[in-house]
Amino acid sequence: MLEQGQMQFxxxxxxxxxxxxxxxxxxxxxxxxxxxxxxxxxxxxxPSFDKKIPSALMNxxxxxxxxxxPSIFGTTANExxxxxxxxxxxxxxxxxxxxxxxxxxxxxxxxxxVAINAFSHPAFKCPTYAYAGHxxxxxxxxxxxxxxxxxxxxxxxxxxxHAIWGPNNTDGHPAKSxxxxxxxxxxxxxxxxxVASFVRxxxxxxxxxxxxxxxEKEVGGRSLxxxxxxxxxxxxxxxxxxxxxx
Numbered sequence: 001m002l003e004q005g006q007m008q009f010x011x012x013x014x015x016x017x018x019x020x021x022x023x024x025x026x027x028x029x030x031x032x033x034x035x036x037x038x039x040x041x042x043x044x045x046x047p048s049f050d051k052k053i054p055s056a057l058m059n060x061x062x063x064x065x066x067x068x069x070p071s072i073f074g075t076t077a078n079e080x081x082x083x084x085x086x087x088x089x090x091x092x093x094x095x096x097x098x099x100x101x102x103x104x105x106x107x108x109x110x111x112x113x114v115a116i117n118a119f120s121h122p123a124f125k126c127p128t129y130a131y132a133g134h135x136x137x138x139x140x141x142x143x144x145x146x147x148x149x150x151x152x153x154x155x156x157x158x159x160x161x162h163a164i165w166g167p168n169n170t171d172g173h174p175a176k177s178x179x180x181x182x183x184x185x186x187x188x189x190x191x192x193x194x195v196a197s198f199v200r201x202x203x204x205x206x207x208x209x210x211x212x213x214x215x216e217k218e219v220g221g222r223s224l225x226x227x228x229x230x231x232x233x234x235x236x237x238x239x240x241x242x243x244x245x246x
Contacts, residue, residue, distance in 0.1 A: 007100075011043035070202040072195070074139035074160065075124045080117060082156035124157065137204055137215050143184055143227025145175035160226070163191040187226060 009026075013019045016037045018029035030038075060066050088094050095110050105113075141160040148154055159175060166188060167174035177184040190209050197207030204215045215224045 008044050012038060015043060068135055070135045070137075070198070072137050072139070072198055072204065074141060076157060076159055077140070077142040077144070077155040078153065079124045079157045081153040135217070137198070137217055138223040139215075140223050140225045141227070142225065143187060145177040145184065147177075148175055155227075160191065163187045164195050166192065184227070191226075 010019070013026045013030060016030055016033035018026045018033060085097050088097060091114060094114065098110060098113055099105060102109075139160075142155055143160075144154045145159070148156065148159070161170050162174045162178040163184075167178040175184070176182055178188060179185065190212055193207060193209040193212065194204040194215060198204040200207060208215070213224070
């Protein structure tokens with residue numbers, strides 16, 4: 001429902017300097033805001049059910065009411081590390097932070113989130129595996145930048161965009177290893193060829209980079225694994241065996 005999006009709206013209004021607008025409403029202020037203020041803020045966003053859409057998108061997915069078109073899905077190894085409040089130091093503080101983000105969560109739901117990666121699994125990984133099908137190609141991004149590894153964020157949410165769009169076409173602060181000469185520079189043409197091929201032919205393999213592995217469709221849990229280390233690979237296999245925490 002729309003009221004569940006109040007936190008995201010408040011975040012955008014604050015970022016654009018519209019929280020205390022006096023001459024016009026915060027919404028009118030946002031409509032005239034500088035787009036840079038909106039595109040560079042770290043606010044969440046998600047679809048909201050405004051009662052004009054026949055059914056919430058999640059319900060449409062559950063009932064297979066969405067059009068089945070070819071698609072690419074992907075998740076990173078550590079999704080939520082860049083979102084998590086860095087000051088959390090106890091389970092109680094974690095529950096309070098998650099309750100703020102999801103005020104509709106029940107105590108039992110919070111108990112479940114304590115046992116898994118709260119940002120990563122319910123928000124990104126589980127939906128990816130739940131909705132992937134015979135027309136889907138799925139990737140697991142476990143490639144890590146040395147500086148991101150040292151800071152603890154590792155392969156965080158959307159870090160793969162530096163490879164898909166090119167490191168000079170993202171947020172202006174690309175992980176250095178994706179730049180020419182960097183240790184991860186080789187993954188840029190790899191992913192750009194896959195994605196460009198998908199855009200042209202609805203198949204990432206037709207125009208893939210010469211010598212690149214064939215990217216199989218997501219059938220029986222198959223996915224393209226980009227980078228990583230053997231310890232993560234073994235962990236990944238164990239997670240898949242028990243349902244990836246979903």
